[in-house]
Amino acid sequence: ELQLVESGGTLVQPGRSLRLSCVISGFSLEDYAMHWVRQAPGKGLEWVSGINWNSATVGYADSVKGRFTISRDNAKNTLYLQLNSVKLEDTAFYFCAKDKSSSWYGWANWFDSWGQGTLVTVSS
Amino acid sequence: QPVLTQPPSASGTPGQTVTIFCSGDKFNIGSDTVNWYQHVPGTAPKLLIYSDNQRPSGVPDRFSGSKSGTSASLAISGLQSEDEADYYCATWDGTLHGPVFGGGTKVTV
Numbered sequence: 001e002l003q004l005v006e007s008g009g010t011l012v013q014p015g016r017s018l019r020l021s022c023v024i025s026g027f028s029l030e031d032y033a034m035h036w037v038r039q040a041p042g043k044g045l046e047w048v049s050g051i052n053w054n055s056a057t058v059g060y061a062d063s064v065k066g067r068f069t070i071s072r073d074n075a076k077n078t079l080y081l082q083l084n085s086v087k088l089e090d091t092a093f094y095f096c097a098k099d100k101s102s103s104w105y106g107w108a109n110w111f112d113s114w115g116q117g118t119l120v121t122v123s124s
Numbered sequence: 125q126p127v128l129t130q131p132p133s134a135s136g137t138p139g140q141t142v143t144i145f146c147s148g149d150k151f152n153i154g155s156d157t158v159n160w161y162q163h164v165p166g167t168a169p170k171l172l173i174y175s176d177n178q179r180p181s182g183v184p185d186r187f188s189g190s191k192s193g194t195s196a197s198l199a200i201s202g203l204q205s206e207d208e209a210d211y212y213c214a215t216w217d218g219t220l221h222g223p224v225f226g227g228g229t230k231v232t233v
Contacts, residue, residue: 004168035223037169044126044228045161045169045212059222095169107216108175109223110159114168 002026002113004096009118012086022079022096022115030054030074033099035111036081038092048094049081050104057105064090086122093117127152128213128226135232141201144229146213148194152224156216158196160189163210163228172211173198205233 008020020036036048049070051058058070069082079096097111129147136142146158160173171180173189176196186202196215200207213226 037225044210045163045214045225047223047225050222061222062220097169100174105221107156109216110171110174110214111161111169111223112171112174112180114170116166116168 002098004098004113004115006094006096006115006118009094009120011121011123012083013124014088014122015085017082017084017086018120020081020083020094020118020120022081024077024079024096024098027098027113029072029077029079031102033102033104033109034070034072034079035097035099035104036070036079037095037097037111037114038090039095039117040089040092043092045095046092050099051079052104053102057103059105083120086120088122091120091122093119126227127217127220127224128215130211130213130226130229132227133230133232136200136203138203138205138233140203141199142203142207142231143200144198144211144213144231146196146198146226148196148215148224150194151219152194152215152217153191153196154194155218158189158191159214160187160198161212161214163212164208165210169212200231203233207231208233 035050098113163169176191
């Protein structure tokens with residue numbers, strides 16, 4: 001059975017850092033691009049970041065560019081998101097999602113499996 | 125503001141058909157295929173429709189998608205109580221160089 005399990009969400013003060021993890025099972029992580037998508041309270045889904053199968057290409061939403069870093073360790077079946085200089089507006093559930101292809105960038109892509117999310121709360 | 129526009133809510137009684145519309149422009153829906161996701165808060169979002177009108181294995185044929193120009197739609201026929209969820213359209217945006225979502229439509233049965 002294909003599973004994605006996020007962890008690392010917590011209460012954090014503005015300006016601080018934290019790292020989210022997503023452990024996968026049931027498929028070979030090295031075959032697929034991966035993404036992080038978030039949902040702020042009362043809001044819709046927002047794409048945050050994507051990384052292709054070999055980490056050669058990454059992308060970020062403008063709202064997090066320069067503050068967040070996506071990475072992966074295929075040997076450990078784990079996807080990461082480093083959140084630095086967090087802001088109040090980063091408060092959200094963060095979901096990891098599997099791409100249908102090996103590249104995150106481009107047309108005709110979709111997210112065919114998702115985790116249940118981990119909650120990040122930014123507050124002083 | 126979400127790049128793709130959806131109505132915030134839709135409702136129907138059991139057995140009815142509900143249709144959700146998603147509007148974009150030539151740089152997103154007008155240039156790429158549309159996907160739809162179902163999300164029950166507190167659970168993992170689920171891929172419902174991909175490539176405008178294709179259903180993944182396991183998705184009932186009560187769910188159907190279509191696209192015309194810069195708009196897309198999701199129809200849920202034979203509405204059931206278990207269909208209560210938030211529904212999101214999504215596609216690639218050529219100006220933002222990334223995936224974009226609609227604001228979501230809450231379906232009430």
